[in-house]
Amino acid sequence: MDEVKIAAEADLTRINEIVAEYSEEKWALIPLLQRIQNEVGYIPPQSVPIIASAVGLFPSQVQGVISFYAQLYTEPRGRNVIRVCRGTACHVRGGKTILKLVKQHVGLEEGETTPDLEYTLETVACIGVCALAPNIVVGDRVYGHMNPKKVEQLFKKSGG
């Protein structure tokens, strides 16, 4: 618990530094949010008032922007974000089962993150490589032609 706390405080310190660079620039809200997310991995809710006062907005307004964009997160995300494709091609080729198996392997439901921050599980509508269906993406890497065995191997390997 303490480690989490210390980590959160370190994040806030870093966020304060980032925010200082953007002070009084109302246009900068989205770039600022993106940068915080890139560096810290998510936008901690406690940082919203700090961001808001720097760009001259109300906290409720900043929250409005964050909650509008799917790309912005208010909770910590895993080091490896798993995106299971639910596009038509993947669906036809068993994507649903793949998703079920991934859920079992990492012990997560959609949108959840493991307590050790190793994995976050998400689904996407299509990643555009239907030829390789069914697909999953872990981090920036695409894994095509997935089957139960490959799923097992994949999460054994990177899960340690």
Add this chain to the structure above:
Amino acid sequence: MQTVTITLDGREVSGYPGMTILELARESGVNIPTLCHDPHLTPIGACRVCLVEDERTGAMLASCVAPIAAGMVINTNSSRVMDHRKNIVKLMLSSHPDSCLVCDKGNRCELRQIAADMGIGLVEFQRIPQMATIQEVNPFLERDLSKCILCAKCIRACQELVVEGAIDYFQRGFGTRPATWNNVPLENSECTFCGTCVALCPTGALTEREKLYRGTTKTTVETTCPFCGCGCSICLEVKDDYVVRVTPAKDSPVNKGTLCVKGSYGCDFIHSQDRLTKPLVKYNGNFEAVSWEEALGLVAARFKKIKGEYGSSSLAVLGSSKCTNEENYLLQRFARCVLGTNNVDNGSRLYSSASRVGLGSSIGFSGTTNDLDDLEQSEVIMVIGADPVSSAPAAGYAIKRAAKYKGAKLILIDPRRTKLASFAQLWLRPKVGTDVALMNGLAKVILDEGLLDEESIARRTDNFEAFCRNLEMYSLEYVKEITGVPTEEIAMAARLYAKASRAAIVYGTGITQYMTGTEGVKALANLALLTGNSRHGGGGIYALQRENNAQGACDMGTLPDFLPRYQRVADSGARRKFEQRWGVSLPGDRGLTALEIVEQAREGKIKGVYIVGENPALSFPDSGLIAEILASLDFLVVQDMFLTETARLANVVLPAASFAEKEGTFTNFEGRVQKVRKAIEPLGESLPDGEIILRLAERMGAPMPYSSPQQVMEELDELVPLREDVGYAESERRRSIYGGQLLKDFARFCPVEYVPQARTNGDYPFTLLTGVTLFHLGTGSRTSRASRLRKFSSQAFVEIGEFDAEKLGVNHGDKVKVISPVAELTSAVTITDTLPQGTVFMPLSFPDNPVTRLFSISLDPEAKTPSLKACHVRIERIEPNG
């Protein structure tokens, strides 16, 4: 001026560039329905109901955001437009519950109205799931987001008008809704429950909680709010002689469709069970209800007897900064003509006399120089010794709007971190009571750096040399030593203020309620004179008033040294005008001020006192002692709506009617004279204050022949015509030249000296600051009887800084004793991070915990205002079992 001509429904109409189609249509008498549009809010084209069609291009335009362009051919009700509009409304209805039958909004719902107007019956679209109701416990507002149409009127009102920003859109798609930060209930958010959003909501999504009536009333009366000095226009909705709802008046130049929690939800004191409905006379220590005949007969006889035995100067009248102008005029005439004394004063003595005296002798007006619109247009606003967000919300909104949206730079000078701090460009935190030194320091910087307005000084002021000489010692270092403000901050504030072409000063009781209040006001006026900011049309000085008619009570001469409109009683010429009209000879000696009346009563020189709508047993310093003195008077008459702490001490209590039960005018802090209109009949046998005064005068054998409030004002206009040259063309704002001291548009520098205040010491190590909270006013005699205000905020508290709390070993919610040399109180602790070390804060207006009790009586030598802002105290922890 350039005009743009368009064809609107087959008719050629012209507007100015930048005007929207909707604006031009409304101006031309063409009705386009809207849901998300309000003239006070930025148009956003959210609801699309105002769609119109441009025949040339076939484009469908949201008329509320589409500007007119030359040659446009606009149809507002072609069949194509109507089809689209119907579909849009149907889509809204498809995600709206079918609860119209039981919805509180009833036929005030704009969505229902528009649907009905367009003949929309059943909606064939598939239903869209709705938001759930939000569970909240505050007694003011109810949110049922299933009825929300996402017009964002509430969001824009909160951000643009009230500038609180408590809510904004949250999430996207079907999940979108207005939400607080972290989606918490309103009571845990920044929401101040001002009710502005409720007044604007077109549907039943936002409604009043704990309402008195659910339907629509037949009668709505526009009148003026009876609480603070802002003078917002309010609409009283009346059902069966009962005020069931209060809404902001949309067109008021003061509040512009906004209100605060007191105005919106505090007026139910009108129908409080505690209202007095019969005159009371104390026999053997117990009040008995009697007839008006008996009560007035007794009062008349006793006043006559005292006058006969001890002379007129043994009688005194304390009038009311809450009563109307006309009533104050009658009251001072009653004191002067019937009782024959100038011992007449009003409650504003406690908080704003320093403004009257200080500004009167420097700029020649008795108060605020400019109006709220000017304030909002200022480039720099310096707020000192005031927390307008709590004490004068409409002014607070204007300042926040200026700072947030109009580029005004805000300089906040306050030891406490008030809500304005987050809007401030510069926040100076001087030690308590050192404002005079700080102002002199600013003036010195302006002088030294040559930032003064020489032309204005040369043409419109005198006494400049003496002023400069006096400033010599106020070097930055010296001022820093006194005030604790870093030298660079002092210099920055001075430059910021002086370099702006329009800089305003806003101040309140944090200046006027010190023993050196008058000096403080003069120091501020000097700054304005030095930079040419004292005149109307640019910058200005804004003296906030605590109560609705503080300005008016003084203007009407409820003062010991002035007749109406600041005609000096010592001036025999001025007296003669009134004497001729009234047919009596008037006393020419200056009378006693409020606190002097009590002092003289203590010495037995004052025998009989008539108190109208004031509550000195709570509002005066050392109020415990004051109550004893009042109780020991030969004869005390109190006229009030309630059996206040003061009324309980009286021999006779006369039941007065509330503001909703009478006609007249209030003058707000800007000097705007505004109508008070009767909405309901007086409760029980209560009577308007003016009527009681007239009846009493008649019983005393000196009738005052007025049959209406208008007659009173006409007489005054005849006797002391308002001078054209006071600079205000609008008839609404009327300002009298103060005491005839200064010529038109002329002002005088008043050198002021910083006088060190007593320091805290070992026995009393804390400085206690007092102030108002948003939810209560005055002594709380009205707000503590407003059920929702009482429910939400019923307990006084003492705010202690984190560091001091730790040192004292107290936690949030602990009970402590607050002990001054005069008295002690018990209060619960609130830990805060808004106070400097060694300073604690207690709110006024909690009748069960009157903080005024802690103060000793010490008066400003000029204004005779008692010091009620800061004193020294000791805090003792109460052991839970001790």
